[in-house]
Every structure is written in C-alpha cells, then in structure tokens.
Amino acid sequence: MVQAKPRLSFRDVLTDGRIALMLPLGFSSGLPFLLVFGTLSTWLREAGISLTIIGMLSWVALAYSLKFLWAPIVDRYDVPGLSQLLGRRRGWMALSQFGVIVGLIGMAMVGPQVSLPLTIAAAVLIAFSSATQDVVIDGWRIDAAPTERQGMMAAALLLGYRLALICAGAGALYIAEFASWPSAYLAMAALMGVGLVGTLLAPRIDEGQARARVPFVQAIIEPLADLFRRKGMMLIPILALIACYRLPDFVAGIMANPLYIDLGFTKADIANVSKLYGVWIGIIGAFGGGFALTRLGLWWTLLIGATLAAGSNLMFTWLSSGNATLMGLTLSISVDNFAQGFAGAALVAYMSGLTSPGFAATQYALLSSLYALPGKLIGGASGAVVDTWGYPLLFTGTAAIGIPLVFLCLMVRRDTMRGEWEKEKASDAADSPVAAGSRA
Incomplete structure (x- = not known):
C-alpha cells in the first residue's frame, strides 16, 4: 500500500521554534549591509567626501562576494573558547556578530570628519564580519532543519532581513536627521543585540561528527x-x-x-x-x-x-x-x-x-x-x-x-x-x- 508523505500543517509551522529563530538571525544578517553601503555613502557625502572616494569605498562590500574563500575555515574549524561553550556554528555566529558591533561602535566614535582612514578600517571590519555571519547562519539553517522545512526557514530569514534593511536605511537616516550620525550608528550597534539573542536561543546542533578534510x-x-x-x-x-x-x-x-x-x-x-x-x-x-x-x-x-x-x-x-x-x-x-x-x-x-x-x-x-x-x-x-x-x-x-x-x-x-x-x-x-x- 502506498503511503502519502505527511504534509506540513500550518500549526507545525507556527510551533517550530527553529523557523521563528530565523527572524532574529535574518535581522542580524541584513542590518550591517546598508551601513557599509548606501547609508554610509549618505554620511560620507554629507561630510563633504568626494564622489570618487565614495565610489571606491564601495569596494568594501567585496567581502560579500569573496566570502566563499574563507567559508571552508568557518565550516571546518572551531573558534577557541566560544565553540566549546556554544558549539561550532553558534561560536562563529557570536564572534562575527561581536565583530560587527565593534566595527559599528568604532565608526560612531570616529566618523569621516575625524579620520577617514579609521572609518574605512571600521567599514572593512563590519563587512568582513557580516559576510562571515552570513556563511554561518546559512550553515546553521541547513543543519538545523530537514529539507521540507527549508522553504519556511528561508522565508522567515528573508522577512527578518527586509525588516533590518528598513532599520539600517530609513531608521538610521531618521536618527541622523534628528540626532546625529554617531547616534545612528550606536543605535544600529545596539540592534545587533537582536542577533546575539537569536544565537543564544538557537539550539546547539550536533557537531561531533568528523569533518572531511578536503x-x-x-x-x-x-x-x-x-x-x-x-x-x-x-x-x-x-x-x-x-x-x-x-x-x-x-x-x-x-x-x-x-x-x-x-x-x-x-x-x-x-x-x-x-x-x-x-x-x-x-x-x-x-x-x-x-x-x-x-x-x-x-x-x-x-x-x-x-x-x-x-x-x-x-x-x-x-x-x-x-x-x-x-x-x-x-x-x-x-x-x-x-x-x-x-x-x-x-x-x-x-x-x-x-x-x-x-x-x-x-x-x-x-x-x-x-x-x-x-x-x-x-x-x-x-x-x-x-x-x-x-x-x-x-x-x-x-x-x-x-x-x-x-x-x-x-x-x-x-x-x-x-x-x-x-x-x-x-x-x-x-x-x-x-x-x-x-x-x-
């Protein structure tokens, strides 16, 4: 007798904590992108930085295109200390999120008016850490749920990502308009705490299996x-x-x-x-x-x-x-x-x-x-x-x-x-x- 494959019910989706966790993780993934791209270019232009330099600073975002080069390191090796405490995936996740937070605070403390080179260095740290976070979140998502739930996992991730784009775009500009640019970037650093909470709440995936050293x-x-x-x-x-x-x-x-x-x-x-x-x-x-x-x-x-x-x-x-x-x-x-x-x-x-x-x-x-x-x-x-x-x-x-x-x-x-x-x-x-x- 042929047995039909059980379908996911709406109740299954609503009660799956792994799907819910993709919202804060997606938010954490999407927040840094505009802060080293469109939003940063607005700050730089308002600070009187030339369009030529602003254009060249877009190369900072190359980290997102080159992340596959260091993805095998993230996938195969532990973060000393953090991985023992949180597991390999969550250890890398927390480290990359801390990197983004440090970069955002550094950019707020310096800014292009004080030191453009230090601002660029902070942007590089944010982009590299953010790209690494994307690699880890994708790895955790694939490990955490079977194939039939990956569609809903990805949908929740996208929703969180879009909400983050609104915060990093419109939200940062509102704060900069009515307060200041440093205040805007400090607020964005605080919002990265959403991702840290998601990391701590995420279940620790069994990572005891041997990894092929390709x-x-x-x-x-x-x-x-x-x-x-x-x-x-x-x-x-x-x-x-x-x-x-x-x-x-x-x-x-x-x-x-x-x-x-x-x-x-x-x-x-x-x-x-x-x-x-x-x-x-x-x-x-x-x-x-x-x-x-x-x-x-x-x-x-x-x-x-x-x-x-x-x-x-x-x-x-x-x-x-x-x-x-x-x-x-x-x-x-x-x-x-x-x-x-x-x-x-x-x-x-x-x-x-x-x-x-x-x-x-x-x-x-x-x-x-x-x-x-x-x-x-x-x-x-x-x-x-x-x-x-x-x-x-x-x-x-x-x-x-x-x-x-x-x-x-x-x-x-x-x-x-x-x-x-x-x-x-x-x-x-x-x-x-x-x-x-x-x-x-």
Missing part, C-alpha cells in the same frame, strides 16, 4: 568542474550573463543616495521614499518576478528582468535632468525598486536551476558571489564618472548595459529551456504511480 583548492574546483561537464562551452555565456545581470543595479545604486543629496532632498525624504516605501515596492517586484516564473517560464522572466532592471536606470537620468521633485523621486524609486525585485527573483531562480544535487550549496555560493563581484569592482569608478561627466551620463550608460544582456539571454535560451523541460520531466516522473510505488 583541500581548499579541491573544494572550489570540483563544483566548477561539474558545471563545465554539464554545460560545456555554453558555460561561458552563462557565467557572463550571471556576472552582468545585476551590473546596472550595483553601479547605479552606489551613486543613488549621493544623487538625492546633491538634488536637495533631505534625509527624511530619502528615508520615507527610498528606505521605507521603496523596500515594499521591491518586495512587490520580487513577488511579481515569482508570479512571472509560474506563468511565463524561466527564460522569458529572465529576459524581462534584464530589460526592466537596466532600463529603469533611465529614471535616474530623468530625475537628475530637472525633475527633482518629491513626486519625481517617488516615481523613479517605484520603477527602479520594482525592476530590481523582479530581476532579483529571476536571477535567483536561474542560478538555482544551474546547480546539481551533489554540489548545490557550493555552486550556488560561487554563482551568487560571481553575480555581485563585477558590479562592486566596476562600481568603484562610478564616482569618478559623475565627477567628470555628471549623473545623466552614468545612469544612461548603466541602462545601455541592457543591450548586451538581451543578447546573452538569447544565447542561453536553448540551454535554459532545455533545463526547464528536463526538470519538468523529472518532476513528472517522480510523481508518476510507478515512482510513487517505488518509494512506498
């Missing part, structure tokens, strides 16, 4: 070799598409807040429209991308996302060309954030579909690092472009990146649609009566 080089090469075996030379346009897909967003995003400041918008305006309203528009865009995936398929969603994300940068060209009103700001952010959310959903689905079961986690980490890396490298020169030629040329240039993106989407069309067909065929086979009988 050489670091082999651990990185094997997943890439698997991709090449499956994709062959098609891997070249695939990787080019991933590397360039979010390039318009990353390059334009660095100069967005300085643009708002230079156009005369107040920090409260930026907080209200960009950091509060805009976050929810981005979430709507992500759901729009998810809906398009179910109705149009992966390739069409990928193509539409590439066109929208690049083309939306023309709104900033329009805004900087005599349309600097609150309504203009709202319209520009509406179009841009919806497009970013839509494109983000499409890219995540595309990268997930490229992984194979044996290397899914490692391949996704490598691909997700690749998609962010070129934008951060090239984005460092965005301030110099604005200083030399102005904002309109920068945003028009980033919109033009959409043209090669469309060609890359056309190049991978057959491979993408074949991959969709193969996954659909495998899913149908798994749901067939014969397959069901074999699992009974």
